[in-house]
Amino acid sequence: MMARQSPTSSVAPTADGMPLLGLGTWENDNPSECANTIKTALEMGYRHIDTAQVYGNEGAVGQGIAAADVPREEMFIATKVWIDKLGYEDVLTSTQRSLEKLGIDTVDLLYVHWPVDTYNPVETFRALHKLVSDGKADRIGISNFEPNQVDTAIEKANVPIFANQIEIHPLLPQQELRDHCSKHDIELVAYSPLARGAVFDVPEITAIANNHDVSEAQIALAWLRQKGITAIPKAVGHDHIHDNWTSLDLELTPAEIEQIDSIERTNRCVDPRFAPW
Numbered sequence: 001m002m003a004r005q006s007p008t009s010s011v012a013p014t015a016d017g018m019p020l021l022g023l024g025t026w027e028n029d030n031p032s033e034c035a036n037t038i039k040t041a042l043e044m045g046y047r048h049i050d051t052a053q054v055y056g057n058e059g060a061v062g063q064g065i066a067a068a069d070v071p072r073e074e075m076f077i078a079t080k081v082w083i084d085k086l087g088y089e090d091v092l093t094s095t096q097r098s099l100e101k102l103g104i105d106t107v108d109l110l111y112v113h114w115p116v117d118t119y120n121p122v123e124t125f126r127a128l129h130k131l132v133s134d135g136k137a138d139r140i141g142i143s144n145f146e147p148n149q150v151d152t153a154i155e156k157a158n159v160p161i162f163a164n165q166i167e168i169h170p171l172l173p174q175q176e177l178r179d180h181c182s183k184h185d186i187e188l189v190a191y192s193p194l195a196r197g198a199v200f201d202v203p204e205i206t207a208i209a210n211n212h213d214v215s216e217a218q219i220a221l222a223w224l225r226q227k228g229i230t231a232i233p234k235a236v237g238h239d240h241i242h243d244n245w246t247s248l249d250l251e252l253t254p255a256e257i258e259q260i261d262s263i264e265r266t267n268r269c270v271d272p273r274f275a276p277w
Helices: 030-042 058-067 088-102 120-135 147-156 175-183 196-201 202-210 216-226 236-247 254-261
Strands: 022-024 047-051 076-081 109-112 138-144 160-166 187-191
Touching: 022 030, 030 047, 047 058, 058 076, 058 088, 076 088, 076 120, 088 120, 088 216, 109 160, 120 138, 120 147, 138 147, 138 202, 138 236, 147 160, 147 175, 147 196, 160 175, 175 187, 196 202, 196 216, 202 216, 202 254
Parallel strands: 022 047, 047 076, 076 109, 109 138, 138 160, 160 187
Antiparallel strands: none
C-alpha cells in the first residue's frame, strides 16, 4: 500500500492518488438533486465521485461534474460495469456510453461491479485492458470479490487490479478480505461505510462520538480512514455532505479504534441472492 497524506479539512488524504474520502451516489436517482449534490460536494473539497451503470444516474453525475467550478484533472471519477455487460464487446460499448453520460473522456477507475452473470475473467479483463490501452480508463478495479475471486482476477488481468470495492464498516470489518487484498497491494473502497445508518445505533460508537462532540458517521469514517480504507458514503444535502467531510479532521485514539474493533454485533447491509459469499 502507498503512504497516505495527512488529513486536512481542505484536501482529502489519498491512497496512491485516490482520495480516501469520496461521495457515493447509490440510490441518488433524482436527476436534479443528484447533479446538485455532485456540484456541492466538489466545490466543498471532495474530489472522488463514485457511480455505476446500474445506478441510472451517470448523466446526472456528469451534469454535476460539468457545473462544478473544479478542474477535471483534480477529480477522481469511478464507475462500474453492470453484471449483464461483462462480455468483451459489452464492456467496451457500455463503458463508452458511461463516458458519454459522464461527459468525460477517461474514467479514473473502472470496476467490475460483481463477479457474476456474464462475468468471464478472461474476456472481461481483456476488454478492460483494451480500455486502459485506449486511454478510456486509467485504472481498473473489482467490486464484491471474495479472496478466491480476487486471486482469479489477478491471474487473468493484463493490468494491475487497483482496488476492490466492498461493504466495510464497524459492523462488517471484513478482516480476512482486507488482509488478502493488502497482501496483493489492492486498495479497499468501502461502500455503505455507515452500515446504511446502523452505526447511529451502536452504543460504543455513540459513546466515542459524544466524547469528540461529533456524529457517529464521523467516527465510522475516521475509523476507516485510519485503517487506510477509502470510504464513499452517500450524502444528499449540504449539511450531510459537510458532516462527512469534516471527519477528515478527526483522529481517533488507539484505544478508541480498539473499542470499535471489539464490537461484536454484525450487520451485512447488501446481500443479494447472486452474491458470491
